[in-house]
Amino acid sequence: MVNAEEKLRLFQSENNIVTKGPLSVVVQFTRMVREKEFPLDPSDFKTEKEGQVAGLGGGNLKKILRDHGITQQLSSEGGRTSRGSMGLMIKYVDFLNTWNAEEPVNFDEIEAFWAEQVREYFRNQPFILTADASKTVGANLDELFEQARKRQKQNPGTQYLGTVLQHLVAAKLCLILPEGSFEIHGASVADAPTARSGDFVINKTIIHCTTSVGDLLISKCKVNIANGFRPVIITIFERVQTALNQIEDAGLSGRIEVWDIQQFLSSNVHEHSLFDEGKQNATLGMIIENYNHIVHEKETDPSLRIEFEAR
Numbered sequence: 001m002v003n004a005e006e007k008l009r010l011f012q013s014e015n016n017i018v019t020k021g022p023l024s025v026v027v028q029f030t031r032m033v034r035e036k037e038f039p040l041d042p043s044d045f046k047t048e049k050e051g052q053v054a055g056l057g058g059g060n061l062k063k064i065l066r067d068h069g070i071t072q073q074l075s076s077e078g079g080r081t082s083r084g085s086m087g088l089m090i091k092y093v094d095f096l097n098t099w100n101a102e103e104p105v106n107f108d109e110i111e112a113f114w115a116e117q118v119r120e121y122f123r124n125q126p127f128i129l130t131a132d133a134s135k136t137v138g139a140n141l142d143e144l145f146e147q148a149r150k151r152q153k154q155n156p157g158t159q160y161l162g163t164v165l166q167h168l169v170a171a172k173l174c175l176i177l178p179e180g181s182f183e184i185h186g187a188s189v190a191d192a193p194t195a196r197s198g199d200f201v202i203n204k205t206i207i208h209c210t211t212s213v214g215d216l217l218i219s220k221c222k223v224n225i226a227n228g229f230r231p232v233i234i235t236i237f238e239r240v241q242t243a244l245n246q247i248e249d250a251g252l253s254g255r256i257e258v259w260d261i262q263q264f265l266s267s268n269v270h271e272h273s274l275f276d277e278g279k280q281n282a283t284l285g286m287i288i289e290n291y292n293h294i295v296h297e298k299e300t301d302p303s304l305r306i307e308f309e310a311r
Helices: 004-014 020-033 058-067 085-102 107-123 137-154 160-176 215-226 237-249 261-272 277-298
Strands: 127-131 200-202 205-209 230-235 257-260 306-310
Touching: 004 085, 004 107, 020 058, 020 085, 020 107, 058 107, 107 137, 127 137, 127 277, 137 160, 137 261, 160 200, 160 205, 160 230, 160 261, 160 277, 205 215, 215 230, 215 237, 230 237, 230 261, 237 257, 237 261, 257 261, 261 277, 277 306
Parallel strands: 127 306, 205 230, 230 257
Antiparallel strands: 200 205
16 A cells, blocks of 8 residues: 555655645645545635635745744745646645545644655755845855855754855865866865865865864864965854964964955955956856856755855
């Protein structure tokens, strides 16, 4: 016998329920009919003019998703005005009626399945970098990094922020250095197994990318110095002072460069644009293009890509 998840996945595949409109419909409709008697009648769930599915709305959807720990907004309209909502509702009613004729329907299980598909939808969305001309380049980048922080918080155990940081550094380096000047690795590839002394080795400079500067990294920098290299730490702005304090505590003041990622990228955008504001978006766009190419080549998670929007 086909189990519940297999049934749901088949229905999802047959009806392409992967975008916010269809997901909004099935999430709400599942909650709507869980106390109804079978067989369900599609006509009971139509508005008077039969143009929309009754009971759908952004507020209702938000409440249901919050019950499953999902705080992002899937759809402000809740699928009410989406094309195809009526047809999907009718198919879903038929699906549930058929299922109930075979065995009792477990609505808790069904609702949990659709909630997980919503999480998957959010996990697969690209980050958005908006080049808002009314803000500084650094401020626009801050908004990008905040998206990575939020996604990381919503998916415990992931390192979105660190991965984005590392590959943006690589993307900028690709813009200013000849091809083949340095190696690029996936963000999850540790230094030790690949015999690397840092994330990027360029001539006698070793670049370390991190969102949290700890004793292990300082020790690695100390080894870099002992081997005749110049270590550079690139981190997020709020960690710069922490890094400088740890460097001082280790007796390495003046031996390790510490840069914040916002300034590292912003200065490059200004310099390559020759401080012409009209050319900044083109330069930033090239960095993002390089970044997306690196993600495609080195990572398996497509949600790491960045969509660039200019205003």
